[in-house]
Amino acid sequence: MTTEALALIVFVPLLVAAGMVVLPRSWLGLLIRIGLLPLPFLLLIPTMEVVDNGAYRVVLAGHDSPLGIVWLLDPLSLLMLWLNVGITLLVSLHASFSFPPSDQPARRFWPLWLILFASMNALVLSADLFNIYVTLELVTLAAIGLIAVEGKPAALRAAMRYLLLALMASLLYLLGVGLIYGQTGVLDLYLIAEHLEPAWLTITALALMIVGLLIKSAIFPLHAWLPAAHGNAPGPVSAILSAMVVKVSVYIIWRLWFWTAGDWDLDSAATLMGILGGLAIVYGSVAALVQQRLKMIIAYSTVAQLGYLMLLFPLASTLAFQAASYHLVSHGMAKAAMFLAAANILRSVGSDRLSRLAGIDQRLPLDVFALALAGVSIMGLPPSGGFLAKWLFLEAAREQEAWGWLVLVAASGLLAAAYLFRVLAVMCLHPRRRLRSDRRRRAPNLASVAAILLAVGAIVAGFASAPVLDLVAAGLPPGLAP
Amino acid sequence: MLGIVLDLVIIASLIALAIQVVSGASLFRGIIHFIVMGLTLALAWARLGAPDLAMAEAAIGAGVTGALMMVAYRRLVEITPDHNPSRTGSRSRLALPIAVGAGGLVGLLGLGATLSDPEPGLAGLAVLEALQDEALGNPITGVLLLYRGLDTLLEIAVLLTAFLAAVAVTRREDLDYSITTRDPHTPLVGALLAIIVPLTVLVSVHLLKAGSHDPGGAFQAGAVLAACGVLLVLTSRVSASSQSRPLIGLGIVAGLISFSLIGLAAMLRGEPPMALPGMWAVYFIETAMMLSIALTLVLLFAGTESLRRNQHG
Numbered sequence: 001m002t003t004e005a006l007a008l009i010v011f012v013p014l015l016v017a018a019g020m021v022v023l024p025r026s027w028l029g030l031l032i033r034i035g036l037l038p039l040p041f042l043l044l045i046p047t048m049e050v051v052d053n054g055a056y057r058v059v060l061a062g063h064d065s066p067l068g069i070v071w072l073l074d075p076l077s078l079l080m081l082w083l084n085v086g087i088t089l090l091v092s093l094h095a096s097f098s099f100p101p102s103d104q105p106a107r108r109f110w111p112l113w114l115i116l117f118a119s120m121n122a123l124v125l126s127a128d129l130f131n132i133y134v135t136l137e138l139v140t141l142a143a144i145g146l147i148a149v150e151g152k153p154a155a156l157r158a159a160m161r162y163l164l165l166a167l168m169a170s171l172l173y174l175l176g177v178g179l180i181y182g183q184t185g186v187l188d189l190y191l192i193a194e195h196l197e198p199a200w201l202t203i204t205a206l207a208l209m210i211v212g213l214l215i216k217s218a219i220f221p222l223h224a225w226l227p228a229a230h231g232n233a234p235g236p237v238s239a240i241l242s243a244m245v246v247k248v249s250v251y252i253i254w255r256l257w258f259w260t261a262g263d264w265d266l267d268s269a270a271t272l273m274g275i276l277g278g279l280a281i282v283y284g285s286v287a288a289l290v291q292q293r294l295k296m297i298i299a300y301s302t303v304a305q306l307g308y309l310m311l312l313f314p315l316a317s318t319l320a321f322q323a324a325s326y327h328l329v330s331h332g333m334a335k336a337a338m339f340l341a342a343a344n345i346l347r348s349v350g351s352d353r354l355s356r357l358a359g360i361d362q363r364l365p366l367d368v369f370a371l372a373l374a375g376v377s378i379m380g381l382p383p384s385g386g387f388l389a390k391w392l393f394l395e396a397a398r399e400q401e402a403w404g405w406l407v408l409v410a411a412s413g414l415l416a417a418a419y420l421f422r423v424l425a426v427m428c429l430h431p432r433r434r435l436r437s438d439r440r441r442r443a444p445n446l447a448s449v450a451a452i453l454l455a456v457g458a459i460v461a462g463f464a465s466a467p468v469l470d471l472v473a474a475g476l477p478p479g480l481a482p
Numbered sequence: 483m484l485g486i487v488l489d490l491v492i493i494a495s496l497i498a499l500a501i502q503v504v505s506g507a508s509l510f511r512g513i514i515h516f517i518v519m520g521l522t523l524a525l526a527w528a529r530l531g532a533p534d535l536a537m538a539e540a541a542i543g544a545g546v547t548g549a550l551m552m553v554a555y556r557r558l559v560e561i562t563p564d565h566n567p568s569r570t571g572s573r574s575r576l577a578l579p580i581a582v583g584a585g586g587l588v589g590l591l592g593l594g595a596t597l598s599d600p601e602p603g604l605a606g607l608a609v610l611e612a613l614q615d616e617a618l619g620n621p622i623t624g625v626l627l628l629y630r631g632l633d634t635l636l637e638i639a640v641l642l643t644a645f646l647a648a649v650a651v652t653r654r655e656d657l658d659y660s661i662t663t664r665d666p667h668t669p670l671v672g673a674l675l676a677i678i679v680p681l682t683v684l685v686s687v688h689l690l691k692a693g694s695h696d697p698g699g700a701f702q703a704g705a706v707l708a709a710c711g712v713l714l715v716l717t718s719r720v721s722a723s724s725q726s727r728p729l730i731g732l733g734i735v736a737g738l739i740s741f742s743l744i745g746l747a748a749m750l751r752g753e754p755p756m757a758l759p760g761m762w763a764v765y766f767i768e769t770a771m772m773l774s775i776a777l778t779l780v781l782l783f784a785g786t787e788s789l790r791r792n793q794h795g
Contacts, residue, residue, distance in 0.1 A: 007755040011742050014639060018735035018742075021642075022728060061748075061756040063629045067608040108650040115643050122636065134636040138643060145647025156651060175591070182595050185604040195604075201594045 003058050005045035006071060006125060009081065012038065013118035017111040028101040028110060035114045036092055039085045050078045054474065058125075065128070065188035072127040072190065075475025076325070079468065080124040080251055083329055087243050087336050087454070088117050094340045094450035095236035098347070109149050109234075116142035116240065123248050129177045129187045132252060133170065136216065140166045143245050147233040158228035165225045169215035176209030189260055198264045206261060210253055217249035219310060220280035223303045227287075230299040235343020238295065239336040242302040247328055250309045254324075257313065258477035270313040277310025278408050285415035289422065294345065294352040297419060298338045301378060304416065305331050308393065311405060315396045318473060321480055323392030325472040330377050330385025330461045337374040337454035341367040344447050354423065358430035366448035368427050373455035375420040377462075380413040385461025485529075492526050504581075509558075513551045520544025533697035534622045537689075541705030546779050549712050553783055617761050619695035626699065627764050631745060631756045638737045638771055645734065645778045649787045671717050682710035690772050694761070700737075700768040704775025711780030715789075722786035730777070730788050737774035741767045 016035030020028060049056050050073060058071040092113070099109040119138035126132050144166070148159040181187055183202055184195035196202050211222075218226035226246070230238050257266070284304025291297045305327075312324035344367045346352040349360060361368040377386035390409055397406035461468075499519040503512050520543040527536035609621050609629060618624045626634045686703040693699030714720045744767060748757040758764060781787065 003754065004749050007746060007749060011746055015739065015742055018642070018738050021646075021735050022731040024728075059754055060632050061629065061745075061758070062754045063612070066605040067612055068629045069632050108646070112643065112646050112650065115639060115646070119636070119639070122632075131630075131633055131636070134633050134640065138636055138640050141640060141643045141647060145643065145650050148647070149650045151651060159651075179591060179595060181605075183598065185606060187605065199598070201591070201598055204591065204594075 002046050002049040002056050002073070005042045006056075006058055006073060009039060009042050009046075009085075010118055010122045010125070012042075013114040013121070017114035017118065020107070020111045020114070025101070025107055028106060032092070032096065032101060032110055032114075036089055036117075040089065043081060043085055046073055046078060046081070049073070050075055050471075057127075065191050066186045069126070069128045069131050070188060071125040073125060075471045076251075076254075077124045079325060079329070079471055079475075080248070081121060083247075083332055084117070084120050084124070084244055086457075087332055088240060090450050090454050090457075091236045091239045091243075091336055091340065093453075094239070094343070094447045097447040098235055098343065105149060109146065112142045112145045112149065113236075116146065116245070120244055120248055124251060127189045129180065129189060129192070131187075132189075133174055133177055136173065136249070136252075137170055139245060139248065140170070140216065143237075143241060146237040147229055147241075149237070150234050152232065154228070155232040155234075158225070158232045162225045162229045165215055169212040172208045172212030172215070174212075176205040176207075176212065179205035179208070189255055192260050193262060196260070198261070206256060209256060213249045213253045213256075214276075217246045217253070217306060217309075218303060219250075219276055219306055220283050220303060221276075223280065223284070223306075226303055227296055227299040230302060230339075231293065231296040235340055235346070238299070238343070239339035242299070242339060243332040243336040246302070246306060247309070247332065250306070250328075254312065254477075258316075258479060262477055262479040266313075270316065273310050274314035274405065277307040277313075278405075280304060280307030280310065281408065281412045282415070285412065285419060288419040289415075292354055294342045294354065294357065294423060295339070297354075297423060298335070298342055301338075301416070301419065302335060304412070305335070305378065307412075308389070308409075311393060311409070315393070315400060315402060315405060316480060317396050317399065318476060318480060319392055319396035319399060321476055322469050322472045323389050323396055326385065326392060326461070326465065326468060327389035329468060330389055330458050333454045333461065334374040334377040334384075334386060334458035337370050337451045337458060338378070340447070340451035340454065341370040341374070344451065345371075354426050357423075357427055359427070361428045364448075366445070366452060368424075370448065370451035370455040371427075372424055373452075374458055375424065377455075377458035379417045379420055381417075383462040384459045385465070386458065388462050388465050489529060492522060492529060496522050496526065505577075510555060513548065513555055516551065517544050517548035520548065534620075534699065534702075537697055537702045538705070541702050541709075546705050546708055546712075546783075549709075549783055550779075553785070557785070617694075618764070620693060620697065620699070622697070623693050623699050623764070623768075627767065628758060631741070631758070634771075635738065635741045635745065635756075638741065638774060641775065641778050642735060642738055645782060648782055648785075652785055652787070675713070675717060675719065678713060679710055682706055682713075686710075686772065686776075690768055691765075693768060694764065700771035701775060703768075704772040705779070707772060707776035708779035708783075711776060712783050715780060715784050718792055720784075720789045720791055722784045723788045723790035724786070725790070726788050727790075730781075733773055733777040734781070735774065737767070737771035740770040 013035045016031050020031050023031065046056065055072065055074040058073070060069045060071065062068075064070065095109070095113065099106045101110070116139060119135050119142060123132060123135035123139060126135055140163075144159045144163050147162065148156050177187070179201060180192060180196065183205070184192055186192050186195055215222045230241050233241060281304045284300050284302070284307065288297045288300035288304065291300060308327050308331075309324055312320050315323075342352060345357065345360060345364055348364055348367075349356055377384035380386045380390040390413060393409045394406055397403070397409065496519065499515050499522060502515040503519060521540060523543065524536045524540035527533075527539055609625055612629065613619075613621055613624050616624060616628065618628065686706040689698040689703040689706060690700060691698075693703070711720075744758060744763050745756040748759070749755055751759070758767075781789065
């Protein structure tokens with residue numbers, strides 16, 4: 001059953017996307033539902049499997065590695081699958097309003113949207129270095145098409161820049177894969193560990209792959225493409241880009257670092273990764289503080305928040321792993337909620353310049369509420385998922401007496417609070433707010449509900465953390481298990 | 483001895499051509515050098531004993547990509563007639579250090595890889611061993627369809643995604659017919675097509691069929707078929723259309739859908755997903771992929787999501 005369910009989780013959205021190219025436009029609404037709605041139910045079957053047995057291998061075409069490709073479902077990949085399915089479904093609720101199936105752009109948007117969804121599912125399941133390369137390409141290309149789908153010049157420019165950098169990143173990753181395959185003759189992520197010794201050539205190969213993936217996940221100082229791309233894409237696309245697309249590359253780095261090279265001595269490299277993360281947090285927050293457009297502030301906030309995921313490398317403990325995984329979940333929901341709320345505001349006001357947003361809390365209370373709720377989680381205020389993740393990071397740092405990281409995590413919450421309160425102050429406390437009473441087109445209410453649902457999810461994550469944390473603890477990499 | 487000299491000539495010309503591609507005085511010269519470099523690279527693959535790669539490089543890397551670059555150049559000239567694209571802007575001061583650094587890195591890695599003592603290629607040996615139980619003679623086709631079918635399926639999805647992304651950024655007013663020949667009615671064009679079109683179809687079908695035992699396969703066959711389609715676009719036998727047609731849509735996704743469905747159907751027989759039921763499935767999937775590859779490339783060349791036939795007396 002699990003094999004069938006996993007295959008359908010990847011292939012249903014892919015086949016539906018292909019169907020959208022062939023079938024007439026009147027079918028589009030139905031196809032969207034077929035491609036998305038069965039997925040949570042299908043995902044229950046693998047969940048049962050993981051809860052009962054811990055992990056599950058699918059040997060594709062019946063040819064086990066090293067000959068064929070294997071999918072590995074373990075607690076971490078299950079978490080990523082749930083995150084992708086949950087966020088994509090909620091964001092799709094918003095997208096069904098911003099790209100209604102009856103409109104012309106919908107025929108361009110939805111096939112790419114479903115391909116992106118399917119390819120991220122295939123990516124997190126894959127246990128094969130080359131297969132990961134192909135799925136990464138698919139994710140990137142679909143994301144680029146989606147950024148440019150509305151044809152606005154700024155978005156086209158951003159998409160082109162993203163394309164060039166992402167292609168370079170892919171080539172770096174592929175070069176690394178080629179070198180590793182040349183050394184070991186194996187591509188299986190978990191089998192390589194037995195054949196690979198930390199010689200200079202293999203270290204270089206791994207470094208090339210990780211640098212490529214760092215570009216794709218926009219970790220400082222390789223983030224240059226992200227703010228323009230995430231800030232100019234259509235709302236639902238920005239949401240999924242920040243919530244999922246950059247995260248799956250980080251997920252692959254974790255796999256390489258803790259599984260493939262799990263028993264290597266990488267202390268100094270880990271410190272370097274942590275420093276990059278710290279710089280990302282500081283730089284992203286300061287840059288967000290000086291932006292004039294709401295979506296750009298949120299985009300730079302993503303640059304900052306991605307930095308936390310890098311802190312896992314120097315801390316490297318059970319607690320740190322739980323913290324980073326939980327940050328992945330809560331930031332995914334909070335950031336998607338923020339981008340959706342920002343999209344509704346942009347649609348309603350016609351601009352997302354802060355100077356135009358004074359007093360919009362009266363016109364768009366739901367969206368401002370969603371923005372504020374998600375902000376609570378991003379700042380790490382209790383009781384929210386973001387708070388819990390930061391708390392776990394602090395615990396992990398205290399446990400190892402890594403005071404530098406502890407101070408960084410504690411201080412970074414203040415930075416996040418600074419740039420988010422700047423936004424909220426303009427919206428809710430601006431002296432001009434009473435003067436504005438023009439009521440123009442409002443975003444459809446269900447689009448706001450999607451943002452609210454995600455924001456509430458990020459808050460609720462602060463209470464209902466036990467299942468996720470237990471799941472992560474059950475799926476620790478071999479080196480970290482207590 | 484002659485072999486080494488030949489290899490050295492290929493290597494030297496590859497490096498020289500690569501420099502010319504990026505630093506050529508004009509964009510147009512860069513494109514021409516890129517095509518020549520693709521052909522030289524095909525020679526290099528042939529020298530390395532990889533005829534499948536050589537054919538794919540020549541057909542796709544040099545042929546179809548070259549045609550796409552040419553048509554992009556043509557459009558660029560058209561969109562910005564004032565701005566002369568043949569003169570490239572001032573070169574960045576970082577270009578040389580980056581080029582030297584990248585070249586040094588690749589050279590160092592290549593040297594390291596050749597000097598190191600790798601383990602025997604486990605996957606490669608496994609392919610050759612497993613292939614003895616199959617009716618397939620070409621290990622490349624075996625890897626592409628039987629052992630690592632998911633990679634190939636996702637590559638086809640990449641092509642579809644590239645097409646969808648290209649369509650997403652193409653505006654209606656971009657459709658133009660300037661790439662076609664000025665006078666499609668000259669008798670010579672018709673006679674030429676009458677010879678070339680059947681021949682290319684024959685060649686691509688042969689490549690497809692040969693792929694099961696000798697070098698060849700869906701990608702090479704699709705590229706050759708695409709060349710035929712490009713010729714038909716250039717001679718305005720078919721031209722860009724904004725009206726979507728179900729048959730064209732079906733052609734674009736035929737490869738992805740047939741591979742996916744056959745791969746999923748394995749689970750109904752109690753086999754793991756992506757297991758193929760027999761040689762007929764290999765031929766069926768390869769044919770569908772060839773059509774999808776060819777059609778997608780022609781549509782990319784024409785810069786459109788659909789095509790229509792033009793009548794010529």
